Amino acid sequence: MDTLTFLLSGTLLAATPLLIAALGELVVEKAGVLNLSIEGMMALGAAVGFIVVSNTESYWLAIFIGGLVASALSVVFAAVVLLTLGNQVATGIAVGILGLGLSALIGQPYESMTVAPMARLPIPLLSELPIVGRGLFDHVAVVYLAPLLAVAVWFMLMKTKLGLIVRAVGESPESAHAIGYNVNAIRFAAILFGGFMAGVAGAFISVASTTLWANGLIAGRGWIVVALVVFATWRSGRIVIGAYLFGAATIGELLVQSFGLAIPSQLLTSVPFIATIIAIVLLSMDGRSIRLNAPVSLGRVYHVTQ
Amino acid sequence: MHFKTLTWLAVAGTLFTAGAAQAEEMTIGFIYPAPVADVGWAKQLDLGREAIEASFGDKVKTTVVENVPEGPDATRIMNQMVTDGADFVMLGSFGYMNDGLRLAGRNPDVSFLHASGFKQTDNFGTFTPRNYEGFYLGGLAAGLVTKTNTIGMVGAFAIPEVVAEVNAITLAARKANPDVEIKIIWLNSWFDPPKAQDAARALVSQGADVLFSLHQDTPSVVNVAEAEGVYVVNTGSDMSAYGPNAVLASVTMDWTDYFVREVGAALEGNFNGSDFRGGLSDGAVKVKAWSKDLTADQLAQIKDAEAKLMSGELHAFAGPIKDQKGQERVAAGANLPDPEIFGMNWLVEGLEGSLPN
Numbered sequence: 001m002d003t004l005t006f007l008l009s010g011t012l013l014a015a016t017p018l019l020i021a022a023l024g025e026l027v028v029e030k031a032g033v034l035n036l037s038i039e040g041m042m043a044l045g046a047a048v049g050f051i052v053v054s055n056t057e058s059y060w061l062a063i064f065i066g067g068l069v070a071s072a073l074s075v076v077f078a079a080v081v082l083l084t085l086g087n088q089v090a091t092g093i094a095v096g097i098l099g100l101g102l103s104a105l106i107g108q109p110y111e112s113m114t115v116a117p118m119a120r121l122p123i124p125l126l127s128e129l130p131i132v133g134r135g136l137f138d139h140v141a142v143v144y145l146a147p148l149l150a151v152a153v154w155f156m157l158m159k160t161k162l163g164l165i166v167r168a169v170g171e172s173p174e175s176a177h178a179i180g181y182n183v184n185a186i187r188f189a190a191i192l193f194g195g196f197m198a199g200v201a202g203a204f205i206s207v208a209s210t211t212l213w214a215n216g217l218i219a220g221r222g223w224i225v226v227a228l229v230v231f232a233t234w235r236s237g238r239i240v241i242g243a244y245l246f247g248a249a250t251i252g253e254l255l256v257q258s259f260g261l262a263i264p265s266q267l268l269t270s271v272p273f274i275a276t277i278i279a280i281v282l283l284s285m286d287g288r289s290i291r292l293n294a295p296v297s298l299g300r301v302y303h304v305t306q
Numbered sequence: 307m308h309f310k311t312l313t314w315l316a317v318a319g320t321l322f323t324a325g326a327a328q329a330e331e332m333t334i335g336f337i338y339p340a341p342v343a344d345v346g347w348a349k350q351l352d353l354g355r356e357a358i359e360a361s362f363g364d365k366v367k368t369t370v371v372e373n374v375p376e377g378p379d380a381t382r383i384m385n386q387m388v389t390d391g392a393d394f395v396m397l398g399s400f401g402y403m404n405d406g407l408r409l410a411g412r413n414p415d416v417s418f419l420h421a422s423g424f425k426q427t428d429n430f431g432t433f434t435p436r437n438y439e440g441f442y443l444g445g446l447a448a449g450l451v452t453k454t455n456t457i458g459m460v461g462a463f464a465i466p467e468v469v470a471e472v473n474a475i476t477l478a479a480r481k482a483n484p485d486v487e488i489k490i491i492w493l494n495s496w497f498d499p500p501k502a503q504d505a506a507r508a509l510v511s512q513g514a515d516v517l518f519s520l521h522q523d524t525p526s527v528v529n530v531a532e533a534e535g536v537y538v539v540n541t542g543s544d545m546s547a548y549g550p551n552a553v554l555a556s557v558t559m560d561w562t563d564y565f566v567r568e569v570g571a572a573l574e575g576n577f578n579g580s581d582f583r584g585g586l587s588d589g590a591v592k593v594k595a596w597s598k599d600l601t602a603d604q605l606a607q608i609k610d611a612e613a614k615l616m617s618g619e620l621h622a623f624a625g626p627i628k629d630q631k632g633q634e635r636v637a638a639g640a641n642l643p644d645p646e647i648f649g650m651n652w653l654v655e656g657l658e659g660s661l662p663n
Binding site: 002003005007010013014104112205209210212217219221255257258261262264265266269 | 340341458490491493495508510514524525526529658660
């Protein structure tokens with residue numbers, strides 16, 4: 001494995017779970033709900049996915065069930081914020097802690113165990129390309145699916161009637177309600193989707209990229225996802241850029257350390273965060289565009305009788 | 307009336323027997339910072355607990371609380387343990403120190419053992435492994451087997467304990483193979499297995515064919531080494547099951563003798579808080595799982611160094627040692643004294659990169 005192959009393949013592996021979870025969170029936030037429990041849902045998805053692979057050796061099933069279980073956890077969040085009108089920030093954090101705790105509990109018998117890595121699916125011809133072939137086109141299928149998912153989410157949000165309804169609910173739930181849409185039902189569906197994607201992202205980490213389970217495996221990636229969505233000003237394209245940029249910077253930081261340059265490692269460790277923030281802030285300098293894309297009623301409690 | 311008296315007598319009798327039983331057995335509480343898995347720091351501590359049970363049988367009763375984060379949770383749990391009647395408490399993480407000391411001060415009858423601390427009192431002892439001795443042997447082996455002349459290390463934080471290991475590896479590896487080049491990646495995180503794996507892959511992409519997994523509790527780096535076909539030396543437990551072809555050696559910690567000795571002293575009422583620094587000669591650090599790929603000659607060299615380290619004939623930090631700026635740190639014929647080993651904040655000659663001040 002040469003340097004460039006590692007840089008490319010490492011970037012894709014690091015960015016894929018961030019991108020998947022961020023796309024889910026994007027849809028949730030576009031519907032006007034701020035779900036801060038991503039970290040916990042990813043951890044639960046990772047634990048469940050790992051358990052499924054350990055027992056069945058079926059990776060796709062593991063990723064799917066990881067998503068489903070995280071989705072089930074997001075039902076708790078949805079019930080509190082939609083039915084009992086709980087504060088979204090507090091509920092999200094609480095449900096996130098619940099998810100982390102549940103993942104530690106169910107993952108306990110599997111602590112520090114490993115599984116065989118998911119089979120890679122090299123793309124014919126492309127993976128034979130000189131220089132970049134092996135880095136970009138010799139991965140597990142999920143890595144290729146992530147950018148396609150981004151296109152699908154963009155298309156759904158911006159080009160379909162369903163997307164228009166989701167955005168309407170996020171902009172002005174009162175108006176959406178007035179023209180006959182069930183705001184809570186739509187938000188509920190969006191939250192379930194977000195939970196599913198977070199679970200898939202977590203399961204990807206435990207069964208496809210890291211191939212081990214340990215309590216605390218997600219190590220803060222859920223919070224990076226939340227930050228990505230906000231810094232990308234709720235635009236799918238920028239989420240893609242942000243996720244891959246962050247992935248490239250985390251890998252680049254490690255590579256620079258391995259070159260043995262006399263740069264303090266703490267500074268390098270902070271580079272991915274700084275670089276991603278600067279890049280996305282530069283992209284989003286235009287205040288008008290932020291106002292245009294930010295869901296107006298994000299985080300606000302909505303009740304039909306208001 | 308008669309019946310009532312009998313009942314009272316029975317109750318009193320039961321209480322008395324229960325009291326007597328309690329006085330006989332010593333309750334020992336263990337607090338671990340991580341869950342007890344198949345491998346890792348908590349597992350090695352728990353092996354020590356099992357040894358206590360095996361040695362003292364009915365005389366002791368052990369309780370465990372695992373996965374306790376440093377901070378208010380740990381304080382609450384250790385206080386509860388003592389309130390519930392623990393006579394002996396093992397605190398398995400550096401960060402439990404201040405609350406542990408306070409608790410020990412309030413309960414002079416309870417004995418405490420604390421991992422990696424630097425403060426002792428009459429009833430509060432500390433234990434620290436001399437891992438650098440084990441890693442000296444690992445470094446020697448790495449220098450002997452590397453074909454690319456490149457060794458890569460994945461370290462958690464550049465704290466003195468880990469810096470001492472990095473230096474010991476470098477000194478030994480360069481002794482075995484003067485051409486060897488050594489690369490370090492600091493994760494600046496105690497726990498991030500995906501990042502540890504990325505770091506390991508980065509080192510492999512730069513030509514490293516022997517990796518060192520320094521203070522990674524999970525087999526993350528071992529996993530990558532096995533997949534990439536390179537060797538790895540890991541910390542904590544024997545991880546050869548996770549990398550049957552990859553593990554060159556495992557530098558493990560063994561607290562069984564020490565725990566049994568301290569608990570024995572406490573049972574006799576002679577516990578005295580001391581500062582235990584255990585290395586190869588105490589059996590507290592053991593290098594296990596030597597790879598089958600090592601030739602008989604290589605293994606003999608390693609075993610010879612091991613015997614000399616144990617007898618004291620060889621010291622991991624025997625002079626002359628220069629730091630990376632070329633300044634002499636240890637004179638020829640001298641050994642680096644303990645306080646400087648456990649406070650190491652400089653890199654030896656041959657290492658690139660810098661340390662935080």
